[in-house]
Amino acid sequence: MIILKKNDVIKHEIIGKRLKVIFPVIVIVLLVCQSHKLIVGSKIVEKAEYGYWNYEEVWNRELRWTMKEAFSKITATGNYLSFSIVVSKINSSLPEGLKVVWYLNEKIFDTMHFFNGGEKTVWYYVPGAKTKDLDIRMKVNKAFCPAIAMKTRDERELGILLSKFQFDNKAPVNGTGFYAYEKIENKDNYICSENSKTMFRWTNKQAFLDIKKEIGLKGKLYYQCMHPDIKLRSVNISFWLGDSLINKESVGDTSWRSLSLTLPHDSEILIIDVDRTWNPKAMGISNDGRDLGIAVAIIK
Structure with missing residues (x-):
């Protein structure tokens, strides 16, 4: 058995107290060094x-x-x-x-x-x-x-x-955030009369569109929300041209809407932002596993 003298006990108590003070400081310094790292x-x-x-x-x-x-x-x-x-x-x-x-x-x-x-x-x-x-x-x-x-x-x-x-500092290339083009199959969902050839495509949460290339001076952009719960929870859609918010709308139905654009504009990229997407497969509606924002169609 090892018997500690009184002086030894006092020394150990002093060392223990110092470690209690120093150890947290060391930990904090290490965390600060780790959390403020620059990735070269x-x-x-x-x-x-x-x-x-x-x-x-x-x-x-x-x-x-x-x-x-x-x-x-x-x-x-x-x-x-x-x-x-x-x-x-x-x-x-x-x-x-x-x-x-x-x-x-x-x-x-x-x-x-x-x-x-x-x-x-x-x-x-x-x-x-x-x-x-x-x-x-x-x-x-x-x-x-x-x-x-x-x-x-x-x-x-x-x-x-x-x-x-x-x-x-620059927007991504035209078409980023869109799925492939699709045909409007349901005649009751035509944007206007006799437009069976009109194609549309779904956005993700956000999508980027070159308005000069895709719409031009005479074209018109249409969009539609198909969220199954849209009558219970409206969908907020924002349209940006560069850093300018040109339109913001809270949509509560599945009708087609149009967006008015004034050309020319300083920015050529239209940014479409939807506050929430929906997934047909996750909701048990179909086998479509895509996260869908809004449907976008362009008529020239």
Whole structure:
């Protein structure tokens, strides 16, 4: 048995008290150093984050796995935000798929659904974001553990694969955020009489359109909301030309509407923003697994 003398006990008490003071300071310094890191060579400064694993090279791209929830506080260097997402089949193969909810400054910004895996690159216009700090939070409805699902030694909790957040000062190319063209099959849904050849396409949460190329001086843009719950919850649609908000409307029915545009304009890119999308497959309506904003048609 080791017997400590009185002086030894006092010395240990002093050392213990000093450690109690010094240790939290060391932890805080390390956290500050970690949370204010500059990523050299990219267009973004990451100021704080959690819920991510280290970056990996996946299909010649630098991506990293999230956990079930991830958060980044970042300083925007432009008003246009973009990033890429890759979803595994493992946590999205069940009938309900995988639901990914995005929050911008703690408000729901976009909701995505993936069925049996998939990937996408998205662009968003964030008005007035440049030079400001943004809080971006991501939540998935289910994560998976490779050690359990794939019998590997990887015991991490995995959500989705995510690229770095990037900002730009210019809008993306014409057509970004749109799905492929479709034909209006239902005659009762024709925009005007005898327009059976009119094609339309669905937007995502946001879509970008070159008005000079797609509409011209004589063309007209029509749009329609088809959200199944639209009579209970209206859909808010915003139209931007550059940094100018040219029209904002709260829509509560499924009728076609038209947008008046004055040309020429300083900006050639029309930005269409819908406050919420809907997914036919997730809602049990059809096998269409796309996240749909509004239908857009152009008649020249």
